[in-house]
Amino acid sequence: HEHIGIALRGEKVLSLRAEAAEDPSGPLIRQLAKDMLIAMKTHGGVGIAAPQIRVSKRVLIIHSKPNERYPDAPEMEPVIMVNPEIISYSECFDSMWEGCLSVPGLRGLVPRQTGVSVRYHDLTGKEQEACLQGFPARIFQHEFDHLEGILFPLRVA
Ligand SMILES: O=C(O)C[C@@H](Cc1ccccc1)[C@H](O)SCc1ccccc1
Ligand SMILES: [Zn+2]
Numbered sequence: 001h002e003h004i005g006i007a008l009r010g011e012k013v014l015s016l017r018a019e020a021a022e023d024p025s026g027p028l029i030r031q032l033a034k035d036m037l038i039a040m041k042t043h044g045g046v047g048i049a050a051p052q053i054r055v056s057k058r059v060l061i062i063h064s065k066p067n068e069r070y071p072d073a074p075e076m077e078p079v080i081m082v083n084p085e086i087i088s089y090s091e092c093f094d095s096m097w098e099g100c101l102s103v104p105g106l107r108g109l110v111p112r113q114t115g116v117s118v119r120y121h122d123l124t125g126k127e128q129e130a131c132l133q134g135f136p137a138r139i140f141q142h143e144f145d146h147l148e149g150i151l152f153p154l155r156v157a
Contacts, residue, residue: 014146087129091113
């Protein structure tokens with residue numbers, strides 16, 4: 001699996017609403033998460049969603065880290081979220097230039113809420129809640145859109 005390919009805009013799997021994972025702590029989801037981590041690292045992403053490696057399941061990873069585009073992004077361990085749900089959004093919005101591993105070569109200014117509180121299952125099957133602000137909130141919303149079959153150009157103001 002030296003090179004796990006990324007699905008590109010136009011492929012059906014990216015336009016579907018992904019299916020919930022029946023067993024968040026099972027072997028299938030654990031292997032899926034491993035493959036997603038490899039693909040994300042291989043392609044230099046700070047996040048990835050399962051449909052991007054052609055698996056229509058509700059699993060996403062956010063891995064904020066400083067990078068040339070966002071040098072002051074917080075450093076965090078990758079967070080793997082199974083069946084994430086948005087509990088609430090902040091009222092404030094901001095716009096940021098986004099890219100997408102599935103839409104190479106395109107950048108767009110995307111307005112999104114600055115904060116989001118989420119509920120999800122981790123790979124042990126335990127239910128977790130998280131309040132995300134700033135860049136992690138941005139990545140989460142971008143990845144959650146992938147689970148809904150939405151790519152960032154649809155959100156460009
Ligand atoms: O394609 C993806 O879902 C991964 C994106 C996530 C992302 C998009 C917009 C803003 C933040 C994150 C990739 O990380 S795109 C490559 C990249 C790398 C570092 C910073 C921004 C974008
Ligand atoms: Zn993307």
